[in-house]
Amino acid sequence: MQPEENLQIDPTVPTVARVYDYYLGGTDNYEADRILAAQIDELLPGTRGLALNNRRFLERITQFLASDCGIRQFIDHGSGLPTQNNVHQIAQRVHPDARVIYNDNDSICAVHGQRLLADDDSTAFILADMRDTDIILNHPDTKRLIDFSEPVAVLFNSVLHCIPDRDDPIGLVHRVMDRVAPGSYLALAHLVSDDPDMRRKLTDLMLGATQGNWGRLRTVDEVRPCFDGLEVIEPGLVELTTWRPDDRRQEQTWDMIEFPGFRS
Ligand SMILES: C[S@@+](CC[C@H](N)C(=O)[O-])C[C@H]1O[C@@H](n2cnc3c(N)ncnc32)[C@H](O)[C@@H]1O
Incomplete structure (x- = not known):
């Protein structure tokens, strides 16, 4: 890892x-991150389970898109x-020629992503x-890496709640889907709650801390x-541990939804 002063890491x-x-048990976090995690846990005990379940969903949906839908390219x-089990590793077990574009705006992800992918010509960060x-x-x-005349899987997994309304997260998804070929897929997970008080408290906590x-x-x-304009795959918009589940569900106390869609 490069010295922190050479990276945009505070x-x-x-x-x-x-x-x-x-939450996933990694080591690339600092005290400030762990303090925020403790505050989230105080508000919502079981958030670690939620994070683990989200990651399991990403694994399942990638496997599904590669093996059941024949998708060979992912953004x-x-x-x-x-x-463990990053998107390219799962996809390439199904299709050794699968290509993946990863994107993040956090420098620490770039450092590790570019290192992990350095020897892999079919992926980029x-x-x-x-x-x-x-x-x-x-x-x-x-x-x-991406042939835009062929179907692509577009992933926005557990990220759109990071985008404020003023930046139009729905419009962002549609902008990308408008650029991909017929037969492409959209998969996303989003933190949701029906409880207005909870929505306000978590949003305030996250906005303040970040x-x-x-x-x-x-x-x-x-x-x-x-998912407007897309054909939604069964079982539709559901809490993510119930989307084509496996036996690895962790206890969690609140919900995320996922909603894989299909562009016809
Ligand atoms: C909860 S993590 C989800 C990681 C992964 N998608 C998954 O499901 O396992 C949210 C990620 O979104 C990234 N992120 C948040 N806002 C972003 C933005 N505006 N542009 C790019 N990445 C962003 C964060 O840096 C973080 O890595």
Whole structure:
């Protein structure tokens, strides 16, 4: 790892990527991240289970997209820190020629992602804000790896709640889906709650701790329009541990939804 002063890493301000890394049992997190995790746990005990379940969902959906849908190219927005069973590893077990573009705006993800992928010509990591669709989709690595005349799996897994309403997260999803070929897929998970008090408390906590660098806890109905114009795959919009489940569910006390869609 490069010295921290050469990276845009401020260990005193927590980031979503590092808090998530902490929940998954990783080591790329600082005290500020662990303090925020403790505050989230106080508000919502069982959040570690939620993070683990989210990661398991990402594994299941990648496996499904590669093996059942025959997808060989993936664009993974807000990919986070590499851990076990990353998207390219799962996809390439099914299709050795699978290509993956990873994107995140957190420098620490870039350092580890670029190192992990250094010897893999069929994957690349782009350090960019996912709101900059043109930068990501027109990037030389994207042009090299992704054939936009063929179906692509577009992933926004557990990231859109980081985008505030003023930056139009729904429009962002549609901008990307408008650029991919017929037969492409969209998969996403989003933190949701029906409880207005909970939505306000978690949003305030995350906005305060990240110095405004977060979005909003939303309702299911607020997320649903991401899939306007897409054919939704069974079992539809459900809590993610119940989407084609395996036997690895962790206890969690609140819900995320996932909603894989299909562009016809
Ligand atoms: C909870 S993690 C999810 C990681 C991974 N997608 C998964 O499901 O395992 C959220 C990730 O989104 C990234 N992120 C948040 N806002 C972003 C933005 N505007 N552009 C790119 N990445 C962003 C964070 O840095 C973090 O790595």
